[in-house]
Amino acid sequence: MSTPTSTIRMASRTRTMIGSIIDSSTALLASQKHDIVRFAMGAPNAELIPTADFDRLLGAHAPGRYDYGATEGEPELIAQVQAFQQRLGIDTEPERLLITTGGMQGLDLAFKLLLDPGDLVVVEAPTYTNGIGTALSYQAEVIEAPVDADGMIVEDLPDIVARAGRAPKVIYTIPNFQNPSGTTMSLARRQLLLELAEEWDAVIVDDDPYGALRFDGEDVPAFAQLSPGNPRVVQVRTFSKILAPGLRVGWVDVDPALRAKAIDAKQAMDTCTSVPTQRMVADYLSEGLLDAHLTRLRGVYRQRKQAMRRIMTAQFGDDVTMTDPQGGFFLWVALQGRLAALDTQKLFPVALRHGVAYIPGPAFAASGRFGNALRVCFATSTPERMADGVARLAAAVDEQVAP
Amino acid sequence: MSTPTSTIRMASRTRTMIGSIIDSSTALLASQKHDIVRFAMGAPNAELIPTADFDRLLGAHAPGRYDYGATEGEPELIAQVQAFQQRLGIDTEPERLLITTGGMQGLDLAFKLLLDPGDLVVVEAPTYTNGIGTALSYQAEVIEAPVDADGMIVEDLPDIVARAGRAPKVIYTIPNFQNPSGTTMSLARRQLLLELAEEWDAVIVDDDPYGALRFDGEDVPAFAQLSPGNPRVVQVRTFSKILAPGLRVGWVDVDPALRAKAIDAKQAMDTCTSVPTQRMVADYLSEGLLDAHLTRLRGVYRQRKQAMRRIMTAQFGDDVTMTDPQGGFFLWVALQGRLAALDTQKLFPVALRHGVAYIPGPAFAASGRFGNALRVCFATSTPERMADGVARLAAAVDEQVAP
Secondary structure, eight states, X not given: OOOOGGGSOOOGGGGTOOOOSSOHHHHXXXXXXXXXXXXXXXXXXXXXXXXXXXXXXHXXXXXXXXXXXXXXXXXXXXXXXXXXXXXXXXXXXXXXXXXXSHHHHHHHHHHHHHOOTTOEEEEEESOOHHHHHHHHHTTOEEEEEEXXXXXXXXXXXXHHHHHHTSOOSEEEEOOSSOTTTOOOOOHHHHHHHHHHHHHHTOEEEEEOSSGGGBOSSOOOOOHHHHSTTOTTEEEEEESTTXXXXXXXXXXXXXXXXHHHHHHHHHHTTTSSOOHHHXXXXXXXXXTTHHHHHHHHHHHHHHHHHHHHXXXXXXXXXXXXXXXXXXXXXXXXXXXXXXXXXXXXXXXXXXXXXXXXXXXXXXXXXXXXXXXXXXXXXXXXXOHHHHXXXXXXXXXXXXXXXXX | OOOOGGGSOOOGGGGTOOOOSSOHHHHHHHHHSTTOEEOSSOOOXXXXXXXXXXXXXXXXXXXXXXXXXXXXXXXXXXXXXXXXXXXXXXXXXXXXXXXXSHHHHHHHHHHHXXXXXXXXXXXXXXXXXXXXXXXXXXXXXXXXXXXXXXXXXXXXXXXXXXXXXXXXXXXXXXXXXXXXXXXXXXXXXXXXXXXXXXXHTOEEEEEOSSGGGBOSSOOOOOHHHHSTTOTTEEEEEEXXXXXXXXXXXXXXXXXXXXXXXXXXXXXXXXXXXXXXXXXXXHXXXXXXXXXXXXXXXXXXXXXXXXXXXXXXXXXXXXXXXXXXXXXXXXXXXXXXXXGTTOOHHHHHHHHHHHTEEOEEGGGGOTTOXXXXXXXXXXXXXXXXXXXXXXXXXXXXXXXXXXX
């Protein structure tokens, strides 16, 4: 009766699905070993999470909190999300909102509803690993659009699409403080992208976990502000980066007809999002605590970005170039000069041994490009800890470059 | 720029996806209107959920509880699940366990990893609505195997499969106190199903939310006990029915090779399951509270099943037949005699108006069969409340039958 596992027929999608480029046991080690400086995960550190408020709100008795919730989300949270979006300048209504199990489920839902096997998806290069992963899990074909200091180079898209030989079904973008590059798409490019989506009969999946974390410069209008009510714009949002990632609470803001299908789909994905965490987030917002928290985060992240750039420059000088984001969590660091040939994936275990973690560039492209780049999260570490981490990174680099 | 929604190209799967047969606003109304007797949702009522312990555990500070967790689940919860499974007589190991966002995500993961478009899935008829929904969302083809008092009629499967013209990739079963029929698959049929899965190169997706809730008779050995380590057996489990559904915490127990792929897939579905709820469940189990809770639940549900059968018989006599489950949550009620022509879907809004909710039979088959049957959950209501609910149901029936 015992069958070798290899003979079990898995779906063909399992051959193209990508997991973490860093295997999960290594990642777990990196997250648990006390003395590793964490530049890898895009997560706030414990001191920046309002744990006392969360503990208080979770511990207070609330009737019905452990029962099934509505698939579309708890009504009190939907109302709070609507008000929050409106404070950010984006009009919406409850009939457009669906609570998700983190932003990741928002992407999974959008791609599940939009993609047939073989459909074309434009993604930024580099982009969020699990964004590519989800598109591939629906057997879509992914094509890459390069990113520069103004985000996705939308002007190049018509040529890229012409070479692909067919129009994309989905254009996946992280317009603000992009993961991993930290860049923001310009207004002109957003307008052009809306036009191209119309021309190609495509949908823009607008994944914006970091937009509320702008600490410098002026907000660039969102797609939904440039084209209110446009059903071609699917907004994927999350509380992971502005409150806490362990909660797994996010939302999508979509045309009501797509939302109706999304509710059906979510019912067969996880029935509803964890009710106690939804209620806790709703209570946190209804107490008016989020806005002050965001103000604090923006100040801290501004300092940390500046510190990280200063420390990297002092340590590596002209051997690296870095982006200069106006918000969010990430710097994208490209190696050059005497480090141009260094492979950041091979460097990774060496860096871990030296006590510092980051994400190697190839994690951010299905094509495995960006071997000489890496993503650094400046949100997690204090400036003192950063200095340690960058010194450790330099020691690892020296060990690799001059063995 | 504004595009009518109907012109957005959704994936072809959205044409076959099934939502709730009862639209969600009706369901929400039914769950919120105070005076509706709830025979519909398969959920315990508030008095049976250990809310005081949950509130206490959620309110106690726990470091790291709001940060990202490992995709495979919190190590302390995996250890507690292993110990719990072993108390139920099923050997397992951490390398086989993956924590999921409820049992529903376990099904979604299993079907995502196993099904290509067009693959054949055998499901019980009737069966769990969202089990069919998830299979259809991966564009599988669903064929039905009837259920009798001993569960799926496995002896009929070879003929059913022969008529389909090809072997199934997945056999989806709820072997214990089946949803919605309440029946349990016999030992002989389990053994035959294991043999057929081997012959057909198929995987048994063993969805068992209710197995620990046996209140009469003897446990029938699980597939994993009959064939230890068999990679063709995927065990989908949940805390929803034995603790609380709002937590959204479940697990799968699978061959380690499939688990590795499941971790990759889950990473692109929701990254990890809500960490505070995982930790709370782990703490509840580590305090040794679950076993006493299960003993209490079994006693309560035994009484409630007996009460529901007694009250239904007193009310409807020979106009209905009912199953007699030895555990779980559900009775399957078929209308006959003077009620044989009654349509339980048409009856539903009338019943709601009379203040009682149930699930109409057609919700449990993709084919829309079982129009003269309905599922009644006996877990949610006290016997006093049940008597009210059944009287209201009788009034609704009388209004339909003799207008």
